[in-house]
Amino acid sequence: MQDNLLGSLVDALRCLPGVGPKSAQRMALHLLERDREGGRNLSRVMAEAMERIGRCTRCRDLTERELCSICSDTRRDDGLLCIVESPVDVLAIEQATAFRGRYFVLLGRLSPLDGIGPEELGLDMLEERLDTEPPQELIVATNPTVEGEATAYYLHKMAEARGISVSRIAHGVPLGGELEYIDQTTLAHAFGSRQSFTPGR
Amino acid sequence: MQDNLLGSLVDALRCLPGVGPKSAQRMALHLLERDREGGRNLSRVMAEAMERIGRCTRCRDLTERELCSICSDTRRDDGLLCIVESPVDVLAIEQATAFRGRYFVLLGRLSPLDGIGPEELGLDMLEERLDTEPPQELIVATNPTVEGEATAYYLHKMAEARGISVSRIAHGVPLGGELEYIDQTTLAHAFGSRQSFTPGR
Incomplete structure (x- = not known):
């Protein structure tokens, strides 16, 4: 042995x-x-995947083709563009939601101290896309960390300057979670972001 | 994705x-x-390992050669032969102990209901080895399960018939374990197998 x-x-x-x-x-x-x-x-x-899988030229997701299957799917809605940090996030959203729009994968988040600026995240590519084919809505789904928030803020500015409406996925108490076990930051955020409540809506 | x-x-x-x-x-x-x-x-x-790794012709351990490194190591003690169920057990013993004898890997344990008899475990091969090059001591390190015990019993009979002394690794309360958390079977076994105690031995 x-x-x-x-x-x-x-x-x-x-x-x-x-x-x-x-x-x-x-x-x-x-x-x-x-x-x-x-x-x-x-x-x-694995040998094949390591050699052949690269980046989608449009959304930067992982794919072995020029365009990933989502970008090349003509039935998806061009009016919705969801921005995520990583390919896992695309998988998670595809598996959990009925979202039928497009994605853009940043492959990271703004972190100037680590040398990750807008260019490293392909934001120039995104900017061009927002100029040439503006979506109706930009859905920001970066993670709720400090860098993720900074990235979200940057994306918001970018879309606002072009008159594109921006939304951010909701953060708060997870479904099935119990208040007493939720960390303080999440609870404080959930409390601050409370929404008007209409039963049976 | x-x-x-x-x-x-x-x-x-x-x-x-x-x-x-x-x-x-x-x-x-x-x-x-x-x-x-x-x-x-x-x-x-992985490709290379899947193709080339086979069984040692002497001890049935995994190796890419005719004889595994332990069997071909001339400095090891031929007088001690340790019988284990699987290649992982060889690794575990090699990593934990200073054992410098030889091994024989059963690749299973006697389980007639599953069609695993002495031949499936290479016991004919072991029998021949005990006849031609009998060790001084056979160390039985099968797992303390019902089948493992049955296998140990069988091995004991085999060695006894040839006048080879047999030992079995000790089973009992693990070091660092606390009595109140040990399962009943282990504790009962440890109690029954108590040994005379000579402090400072």
């Missing part, structure tokens, strides 16, 4: 997020003992 | 034990966004 090839496999598996030495060992042995076909398939698909 | 190649990668990652749809997604995106080199390397090593 101290052999080089098995050791290399265990080491290589550790590039996966959340996989430590014990899990990597367990994964390697599982594949070798019970699922070689799965391992071969994973190896094949 | 609904593209086929990315979807295939997420699906393929799910062959890893303990990886559900969300983790697979996170792994795929992590590799694509931050560690393509790691992904390429993993793909390469």
